[in-house]
Amino acid sequence: MGPLFVNNIISENTNFLLAFFIGIGFGMVLESSGFSSSRKLAGIFYGYDTVVLKVFFTAALTAMLGLLFMSLFGWIDLSLVYVNPTYLTSAIIGGAVMGVGFIIGGFCPGTSFCGAAIGKIDAMVFVGGLFLGIILFSETYPLWEKIYLAGFKGSPKLSESLGLSDGLLALGVILMAVAMFYVAEWAERKFPREEY
Amino acid sequence: MEEKHKDRSRSYLNPYLGGVLLGLVLLAANFISGRGLGASGAVKSVIVAATQTIAPAHVEKNAYYHDYMQEHDKPLKSWLVFQMAGVLVGGFISGALWGRLKLKVEHSPKITSRKRLFLAAIGGILFGFGSQLGRGCTSGSALSGMAVLSLGGFITMAAIFGTAFAFAYFFRKNWI
Numbered sequence: 001m002g003p004l005f006v007n008n009i010i011s012e013n014t015n016f017l018l019a020f021f022i023g024i025g026f027g028m029v030l031e032s033s034g035f036s037s038s039r040k041l042a043g044i045f046y047g048y049d050t051v052v053l054k055v056f057f058t059a060a061l062t063a064m065l066g067l068l069f070m071s072l073f074g075w076i077d078l079s080l081v082y083v084n085p086t087y088l089t090s091a092i093i094g095g096a097v098m099g100v101g102f103i104i105g106g107f108c109p110g111t112s113f114c115g116a117a118i119g120k121i122d123a124m125v126f127v128g129g130l131f132l133g134i135i136l137f138s139e140t141y142p143l144w145e146k147i148y149l150a151g152f153k154g155s156p157k158l159s160e161s162l163g164l165s166d167g168l169l170a171l172g173v174i175l176m177a178v179a180m181f182y183v184a185e186w187a188e189r190k191f192p193r194e195e196y
Numbered sequence: 197m198e199e200k201h202k203d204r205s206r207s208y209l210n211p212y213l214g215g216v217l218l219g220l221v222l223l224a225a226n227f228i229s230g231r232g233l234g235a236s237g238a239v240k241s242v243i244v245a246a247t248q249t250i251a252p253a254h255v256e257k258n259a260y261y262h263d264y265m266q267e268h269d270k271p272l273k274s275w276l277v278f279q280m281a282g283v284l285v286g287g288f289i290s291g292a293l294w295g296r297l298k299l300k301v302e303h304s305p306k307i308t309s310r311k312r313l314f315l316a317a318i319g320g321i322l323f324g325f326g327s328q329l330g331r332g333c334t335s336g337s338a339l340s341g342m343a344v345l346s347l348g349g350f351i352t353m354a355a356i357f358g359t360a361f362a363f364a365y366f367f368r369k370n371w372i
Contacts, residue, residue, distance in 0.1 A: 091355065099360040117285075
């Protein structure tokens with residue numbers, strides 16, 4: 001049955017309309033979880049507010065388990081779902097540049113749009129920075145092309161790389177997340193927080 | 197004071213509930229469209245579309261834009277652009293419902309608004325640049341990648357959060 005668009009059950013225009021509604025859900029959840037506030041987001045790196053870790057990992061696990069169960073019930077063909085390709089070098093270097101941007105700017109792209117939507121001027125400036133950064137990369141692309149294309153591994157799943165079943169890997173991620181939630185709750189009791 | 201403090205903290209969703217809801221949105225994207233969520237890709241679409249309109253010859257010359265145009269004949273008619281338009285609307289609705297619509301620069305009392313805006317610009321530039329090198333940001337690469345168990349998704353997630361933790365000490369005065 002699923003994915004609906006890939007299986008031609010819905011048209012391209014319906015797919016775009018639903019993308020808009022999915023975006024509304026995405027924006028509402030981000031904003032109501034407090035992701036429109038850079039001080040809440042940056043809290044994870046100092047322990048005073050760990051909302052990022054809790055929301056991020058609970059979301060990843062919910063979707064991961066949802067996909068595995070839907071596949072088990074025959075509701076979705078996982079081979080038709082997009083799996084991000086792995087380019088080792090650029091995943092690490094790009095991720096590192098994003099990490100520095102995160103601790104300096106206090107937002108990531110999705111959350112900055114969310115902050116901008118409720119009037120945070122720092123978020124609007126961050127969005128402006130995103131445009132500049134992407135233009136900068138595109139205009140200087142020949143300089144980075146080698147790094148961009150290095151270490152291509154296809155589109156493997158972590159479970160395949162580790163030689164585990166998808167279910168066993170998901171169990172491992174659940175256990176890791178629970179351990180991190182425990183540390184996060186401890187950190188929030190230890191470090192003082194104001195509400196913004 | 198205590199009363200007010202409690203009211204404010206209650207106005208945000210419980211983070212675990214927020215996570216489950218975000219996970220369901222991501223699951224819906226995969227079930228309906230066979231793909232995950234994203235953010236930086238929509239900005240790229242807008243940039244390519246604008247460049248195509250203003251300077252089409254430049255798009256032909258630039259390998260990065262050119263490759264993108266090969267795959268998308270109309271860059272603005274893309275899934276992520278519609279989804280990000282929704283994010284702006286959804287964020288606004290939630291802000292309106294909880295009384296958080298307000299023009300302001302949010303910053304730690306220890307730094308000035310000007311410094312905060314300067315840091316936001318630098319952070320945005322770095323995040324934008326990194327999102328192109330890493331083929332997606334926290335939403336598209338890390339979160340959506342992890343949900344489909346992508347090796348690259350886990351690596352990008354670890355690189356983003358690992359580096360931010362490693363550099364947190366040097367930028368602590370901007371936040372705490």
